[in-house]
Amino acid sequence: MNFLRELQQELDALHARGNLRHLPRLEHDGRYVITPGNGRRMLNLSSNDYLGLAADTDLRREFLETLTPETFLPTSSSSRLLTGNFRVYDELEDELARRFGTEAALVFNCGYHANTGILPAVADAQTLILADKLVHASLIDGIRLSAPARCIRYRHNDTAQLERLVDEHSSRYHRLIIVTESVFSMDGDRADLRRLVALKRRYDNVLLYVDEAHAFGVFGPTGLGCAEEEACIADIDFLCGTFGKASASAGAYVVCSRTVRDYLVNRMRPFIFTTALPPVSVAWTLFVVRRLAAMNDRRRHVLRLGERLRTRLAAHGYASSSASQIVPMIVGPSADTVMRAEALQRHGFYTLPVRPPTVPEGTSRIRFSLTAALTEDEVDSIPL
Numbered sequence: 001m002n003f004l005r006e007l008q009q010e011l012d013a014l015h016a017r018g019n020l021r022h023l024p025r026l027e028h029d030g031r032y033v034i035t036p037g038n039g040r041r042m043l044n045l046s047s048n049d050y051l052g053l054a055a056d057t058d059l060r061r062e063f064l065e066t067l068t069p070e071t072f073l074p075t076s077s078s079s080r081l082l083t084g085n086f087r088v089y090d091e092l093e094d095e096l097a098r099r100f101g102t103e104a105a106l107v108f109n110c111g112y113h114a115n116t117g118i119l120p121a122v123a124d125a126q127t128l129i130l131a132d133k134l135v136h137a138s139l140i141d142g143i144r145l146s147a148p149a150r151c152i153r154y155r156h157n158d159t160a161q162l163e164r165l166v167d168e169h170s171s172r173y174h175r176l177i178i179v180t181e182s183v184f185s186m187d188g189d190r191a192d193l194r195r196l197v198a199l200k201r202r203y204d205n206v207l208l209y210v211d212e213a214h215a216f217g218v219f220g221p222t223g224l225g226c227a228e229e230e231a232c233i234a235d236i237d238f239l240c241g242t243f244g245k246a247s248a249s250a251g252a253y254v255v256c257s258r259t260v261r262d263y264l265v266n267r268m269r270p271f272i273f274t275t276a277l278p279p280v281s282v283a284w285t286l287f288v289v290r291r292l293a294a295m296n297d298r299r300r301h302v303l304r305l306g307e308r309l310r311t312r313l314a315a316h317g318y319a320s321s322s323a324s325q326i327v328p329m330i331v332g333p334s335a336d337t338v339m340r341a342e343a344l345q346r347h348g349f350y351t352l353p354v355r356p357p358t359v360p361e362g363t364s365r366i367r368f369s370l371t372a373a374l375t376e377d378e379v380d381s382i383p384l
């Protein structure tokens with residue numbers, strides 16, 4: 001059949017370019033992963049468990065003690081607008097709004113839903129979206145779904161270019177939405193939130209959307225992210241984050257005004273048309289979120305590890321703009337990157353090649369994703 005042959009040809013072409021992906025078969029043992037084929041046990045340097053909480057069995061035990069067969073609810077059996085809105089959802093949203101000091105919060109099944117749902121709900125034909133060139137694929141998909149809104153991508157972290165674009169377009173559109181991440185997922189560098197906020201404040205039709213997926217839990221005096229660190233939570237109209245990374249759970253949130261929340265509940269399709277997260281999962285998120293403020297030691301430790309690895313990489317000639325726990329080693333060609341990842345794995349460090357289309361052509365890399373469960377000695381012993 002032609003259909004299958006055509007698909008196979010495309011897969012072959014991906015293979016020839018070193019860009020074919022397949023699902024790794026893995027077993028997990030706390031900070032380690034084991035490949036069942038060869039039984040190799042490797043330190044996991046590729047997970048987003050930034051605070052080391054996913055590997056913390058004591059924390060899980062403590063949570064399990066709070067559960068009974070009556071409260072262990074593995075399914076919500078419905079969307080939140082029907083019968084899936086269990087009380088624990090309200091508790092989590094109240095907790096988030098209280099901690100962030102915002103009027104409201106809304107929880108979603110995942111960051112992909114948040115980013116593909118919020119923009120299409122609020123953008124219309126008179127909206128211009130201005131998005132950083134390196135925003136995550138979920139935001140790009142959200143922008144695509146926002147048509148007929150127009151979108152311009154500005155050069156990565158080039159706030160001067162963004163300022164010119166806002167100046168040029170603010171009178172032509174009813175509404176402009178600036179979209180960025182605070183910590184970028186593939187480079188680990190940070191957006192200048194203060195400058196973005198200052199820009200937005202100069203106009204009354206400019207909104208700011210910030211994805212803190214890689215910053216929530218890691219930055220800020222109580223772990224709420226870069227906006228907390230930069231003291232600009234109140235200036236961000238859509239402040240989003242995910243629970244699948246530092247907070248070792250699943251789901252995502254936006255903290256926002258009550259009106260925005262009410263609007264999303266009515267208009268956001270990935271919120272409305274999906275079965276709500278299992279209440280037990282939301283209960284675990286709440287359990288972790290309540291403990292985040294007290295985790296400054298873990299935050300300091302993982303950020304110090306990032307600095308240490310960057311210094312080592314720089315000494316080996318690998319420059320990067322990272323300013324976080326995500327530290328890329330940009331190799332360039334995909335085939336070389338695959339070989340480097342395999343060599344690291346042979347030495348007992350589980351790293352993965354990140355290739356196009358996840359990153360721009362010619363910038364394939366090893367993305368070291370550090371966690372507070374690692375030690376300085378372990379980071380120092382990564383062969384570079």
Ligand code: PMP
Nearest residue numbers: 110111112136138185213242244
């Ligand atoms: N935003 C960013 C910046 C991400 O890196 C990711 C996933 N890695 C997401 C959103 C999606 O979040 P989730 O995994 O919860 O769907």
